Structure formats: structure tokens, C-alpha cells
Amino acid sequence: MKEGNKMMFQQVLPAEIEKRSFEIITQELGNTELDPLQAPIIKRVIHTTADFDYVENLCFSYDAVSRFQQAILNGACIVTDTQMAKAGINKKRLEKYGGEVYCFMSDEDVAVIARENQTTRAVASMDKASKLQKRLIFAIGNAPTALVRLYELMEQGRIRPEGIIGVPVGFVNVVAAKELIMQCEVPYIVAKGRKGGSNVAAAICNALMYEMV
């Protein structure tokens, strides 16, 4: 590499890159006051997106971080609405606590039921998840219809999630679906507004686990 180009780069050991990134994020947050339990979650989402909007966007129900972590300690499984989020969640770490990650979006039965009911595969996936006899955390990074369906299933008493990570991204019914979840009694971590994504959903799951002993 030319000398001029080399000068553009910081010398940081591979193992130190993440640490240095979090230092930069903390520095740029300056005097922004964050709840100490929420801070690592918010910072990891910023680390994943380079988007400081999440300082304002991320909303936590009362005592959410502790409740999600307790659920994971109790062996809760995580249900996601995308293969990308499933790929991004640290599954080895979750296994240590006895949990696993499910995504039913590519299942043939889900596709068939969604077609029959003229609904989304996300809705059919939530219905499938509601039949699992397990403690469940939902990590929704894509489909607002998944959040709406979870609301309905909770209203009907057909499901009682340990918590909902509600961070779908998008332009159609995304904001409303998130507002709906924030009306519920369920522990939630929600990214208000349009922003979010599978990467954000996975980052929140991982941040919760990385703060656990």
C-alpha cells in the first residue's frame, strides 16, 4: 500500500477493533445520559448501524433489560422473522443458557397457510410459534404484520411471550405496529419510528447476552 494510503488507517489489533469502536461511540455520545442497563444495548445497536438516531428511537418497557436477561437465563428461545436475524444472533451463546433460535419464514407449511389465509408468511410464522411449548422471546426485525399478529395472539390469550424485540424497518404500518406493542403489558424493546432491521434485532439479542455473566 502507498504511504499516503497507509496514513489513513489507525493501527488497531483485530481483537481491539470492537473495543475501540465502543470507545468512539461512548466518546461521541458525550454527555448524553443513558440508563446504565440500557446503555450497552443502545451502544451495540449504534455499533451495528453507525446510526446515533437509536439513542432517541430505542424504547424500553419498565425493567426490560433485566426481564429479557432473566428469560434467557431461564432457557427462553428466540423466534425471529428473518433468516438474516437468525444468522446474526449468537446461537452458541444462547445454547449455553439452554435456548435456541427459530425462524419459520422459509417453512413450506407457513407458505401454504399464508397463501390460503391471504396473509403474510410472518403472520403464519407467529401462529406456528404460538404452538411451541416453550418460553419465547420474539425478535422482529422485518415484518410489522408479525407484531400485529403477536398483539392479537396476546389479546386472545393464545400466547404469553417473555418479551418482544420490536424493530421492523419500513414504510407501511411499521410505526403503528410498534406503537401497538408499546401499549401491551409485555416486556418490550422497540425502535420507535421507521428504522430498525434484522441486524438491529440480532444486535439487541446479542447485547442482552453479552451483558450476562
Next chain:
Amino acid sequence: MKEGNKMMFQQVLPAEIEKRSFEIITQELGNTELDPLQAPIIKRVIHTTADFDYVENLCFSYDAVSRFQQAILNGACIVTDTQMAKAGINKKRLEKYGGEVYCFMSDEDVAVIARENQTTRAVASMDKASKLQKRLIFAIGNAPTALVRLYELMEQGRIRPEGIIGVPVGFVNVVAAKELIMQCEVPYIVAKGRKGGSNVAAAICNALMYEMV
């Protein structure tokens, strides 16, 4: 659902949600002038992130969209630096053109070599990819070190990619690594600045394919 809550939602058929989303994006872009070949790529990245910053951030080398699409038509494979990006790329669509998606990040040999060389797994992954006897597009959504390594491999004449999608996200050497790629002769699509991600990398790959006949 209560009537008040129902009113928050637009009635949009599942199959129409994406179409409606793109309409909203187009509407909000207003008079922003976009190159007609680049527009679908930029809009799909906004669709994936709800972040209009990408209108400014996304940089295309001369004739990049056509060149990437030609490479895909010629059966190019895509190498990514995360399992998340691999999960997000439409692999069935790529297979139609004869390509497949590789991600070597979780390979045991890559981990061993990275440890031995005190480098990142992303660097070792790029070295592994350089030995593939195939047309390759690189879609880098996470590791700036992957972009730096691609630069070095090109300089040394050890690799000649069909194109590089350079959209790592982050705070350490991300900006510089992207600037480096934009100095190269290789066709590129790069998200200038800190923003990007596996989701963005996958969205660009998919947008390229969805505009192909």
C-alpha cells in the same frame, strides 16, 4: 383489535406492501435526481434501512450497475464477509444465472490462519476466496479489513474481482477502507462514510438482480 388501534393501520394487501413502500420512498425523494440505473439500488437500500442518508452515501463507479449485472449474467458468484449477508441474498435468483454465494467466515481453516497470522478472519476469508477459480463479486457489509485485503490482493495481481460492493459499517478504519476501494479500477458500489451493514450489502445484491430480466 380496538377500533382506535385499527385506524392507525393502512389496509394494504401482503403482496402490495413492497410496492407501496417503494411508492412512499419515491414520493419522499421528491425532486431528488437519481441516475435511472442507480435509482432502484438506492431505493432498495432505503427500503432496507429507512435511512435516506444513502441517497448521498452511495457511490457508483462508472457504469457500475451494468457491469455488476453483466457479471451476474455471466455466472459470477458472490463472496460475503458475514453469514447475515449470505442469508439475505436471494440465492435462488442468483442460481438462475449460475452463481452461488460464499461466506468463509465460520470456516475452521480461516479461524486457524487468522490466529496464526494475527489478522482478522475477514482477511483470511478474502485470501481463501482469492483461490476460487471463478468470476467473483465481493459484497462486504462488515469488515473494513476485508476491503483493505482485497485492495492488496488486486495490487499484487492475485485477484481480479468483477466488482466490489463495499458497505462495511463502523467506526474503526471503515471510512478509509472505502476510500481505498474507490481509488481502484474495479467496478464498485460503496457507501461512503460510516454507514452500511450486512443488510445493505444483501439489499444491493438483490436490487441488482431484481432489475435484470
